[in-house]
Amino acid sequence: MIPSQMLKGVLQxxxxxxxSQRETYGYEIVQALEAYGFGTISEGTVYPLxxxxxxxxxxxxxxxxxDLGPRRKYYTLTPAGQEELxxxxxxFRAMAAAVERLPxxxxxxxxxx
Numbered sequence: 001m002i003p004s005q006m007l008k009g010v011l012q013x014x015x016x017x018x019x020s021q022r023e024t025y026g027y028e029i030v031q032a033l034e035a036y037g038f039g040t041i042s043e044g045t046v047y048p049l050x051x052x053x054x055x056x057x058x059x060x061x062x063x064x065x066x067d068l069g070p071r072r073k074y075y076t077l078t079p080a081g082q083e084e085l086x087x088x089x090x091x092f093r094a095m096a097a098a099v100e101r102l103p104x105x106x107x108x109x110x111x112x113x
Contacts, residue, residue: 001039013088014038015049016077019059020085025072026050050075058084 018024018032026047033041053059058081063071077085099105 007038007041010092011041011045012049012053013085013092015046015053016058016081016085016088019075019077020082023074023076025074029075053081057081 014033014036015029018029024032026043029050030041030043030046033046050059050061054061054075057078059075060078061073061075064074066072
């Protein structure tokens with residue numbers, strides 16, 4: 001399970017990454033996050049984030065008809081969203097590399113020595 005404070009730091013970039021693959025709707029994003037190992041994330045967390053991303057010009061939304069009920073709001077990345085995702089990837093990789101270099105971080109590696 002990922003602690004909530006850590007999750008808050010990567011959730012926006014993670015949603016942008018999911019949207020970079022294809023147009024999708026909120027509930028499907030929640031399911032994708034769970035499938036990728038983020039644990040249970042409520043729709044009440046994802047939908048306000050989607051609204052902020054939309055207001056910030058990072059994603060675009062449009063309604064589409066659904067075979068299973070009322071129409072759904074589908075989201076896609078904008079060019080600004082693609083740029084933000086690239087910044088997130090670079091920042092995340094730099095942070096992960098720094099954490100990996102910390103002494104005592106990779107205990108299995110140290111135990112093998």
